[in-house]
Amino acid sequence: MTTPVQIAKDIYVIDSQDGGQLERTSIYVIKREKVAIIDTCTSKSVPAILAGLEALHIAPEAVDYVILTHVHLDHAGGAGLLLQSLPNAHVYVHPKGARHIIDPTRLIESARSVYGEKFDAFFDPIVPIPEHRVTLAEHKTRIPFGEAALVLYDTPGHARHHISIYDEVTNSMFIGDTAGVQFPAITRTGYELVLPSTSPNQYNPEEMEQSMQFYESLALQAVFLGHYAAAPSPQQAFSQVRYWTPIWLALAEEAMQEAEAVRVDKLSHAILRVLEEDAEKQGYTGDLKQYVWDDVVVSSQGLIDYYQKK
Numbered sequence: 203m204t205t206p207v208q209i210a211k212d213i214y215v216i217d218s219q220d221g222g223q224l225e226r227t228s229i230y231v232i233k234r235e236k237v238a239i240i241d242t243c244t245s246k247s248v249p250a251i252l253a254g255l256e257a258l259h260i261a262p263e264a265v266d267y268v269i270l271t272h273v274h275l276d277h278a279g280g281a282g283l284l285l286q287s288l289p290n291a292h293v294y295v296h297p298k299g300a301r302h303i304i305d306p307t308r309l310i311e312s313a314r315s316v317y318g319e320k321f322d323a324f325f326d327p328i329v330p331i332p333e334h335r336v337t338l339a340e341h342k343t344r345i346p347f348g349e350a351a352l353v354l355y356d357t358p359g360h361a362r363h364h365i366s367i368y369d370e371v372t373n374s375m376f377i378g379d380t381a382g383v384q385f386p387a388i389t390r391t392g393y394e395l396v397l398p399s400t401s402p403n404q405y406n407p408e409e410m411e412q413s414m415q416f417y418e419s420l421a422l423q424a425v426f427l428g429h430y431a432a433a434p435s436p437q438q439a440f441s442q443v444r445y446w447t448p449i450w451l452a453l454a455e456e457a458m459q460e461a462e463a464v465r466v467d468k469l470s471h472a473i474l475r476v477l478e479e480d481a482e483k484q485g486y487t488g489d490l491k492q493y494v495w496d497d498v499v500v501s502s503q504g505l506i507d508y509y510q511k512k
């Protein structure tokens with residue numbers, strides 16, 4: 203069991219051990235007079251969350267809020283099961299995501315169609331959340347939170363059901379998947395790689411850019427990523443996403459010339475190639491593919507989906 207790590211005043215990250223991988227998917231805890239958990243990962247991570255709370259000396263009854271950045275299963279799939287252990291916790295979720303956590307039938311169907319036989323091992327069970335425990339996170343919702351507030355903002359780009367959570371005390375933002383994914387094992391080597399997360403099926407590069415401009419307008423002290431923990435700096439994350447986005451879009455447009463059945467595969471390999479070239483130029487000598495490949499494939503699916511709809 204890994205121990206929670208403090209990353210800012212009153213803010214901790216619990217490693218969800220998503221799919222057995224360390225430093226993959228973040229679960230955040232803000233502990234002041236009130237307690238909030240941001241994102242839950244899948245039901246498989248519930249034991250890690252409960253152990254993390256215990257390590258932080260937080261009783262399950264003391265958790266006031268579970269705030270979901272968006273309803274992709276690696277962020278929200280475990281919320282229903284977790285809520286069964288947190289009797290006083292209330293859920294905040296984007297208005298476009300709420301019905302999917304209250305009745306997860308569609309989430310389950312679409313995950314089963316993507317993951318097939320692996321669904322159970324990855325996600326089961328996905329437990330419905332009683333409607334009376336759910337509040338819609340409208341744009342600019344303020345949650346009173348001790349000496350200051352948490353403020354929820356609509357931040358599309360990665361998904362239309364995506365919010366970000368602003369903490370007034372630390373002037374920082376929990377940005378989920380809106381502006382980048384990093385791999386701490388790579389970051390620690392000094393190679394600062396942050397990739398856009400362009401998963402299906404609501405990726406929109408213009409909206410992602412607008413959300414980043416909104417973040418910049420706040421001159422944030424820190425941004426906390428869904429994958430994983432704090433970015434080296436907000437500006438570094440945004441400039442990396444802005445660097446890779448046009449390169450990936452151009453490669454996706456090229457891949458659209460290929461037969462439909464091979465587009466995602468061609469694009470995944472093309473993206474891996476440009477990433478490996480960059481890593482070599484920057485002097486990174488580790489096994490890049492081991493860390494980035496799953497993300498590259500899912501992002502390729504989202505890019506092709508984006509062009510198919512265009």
Ligand SMILES: [Zn+2]
Pocket residue numbers: 272274277360361379401
């Ligand atoms: Zn996501």
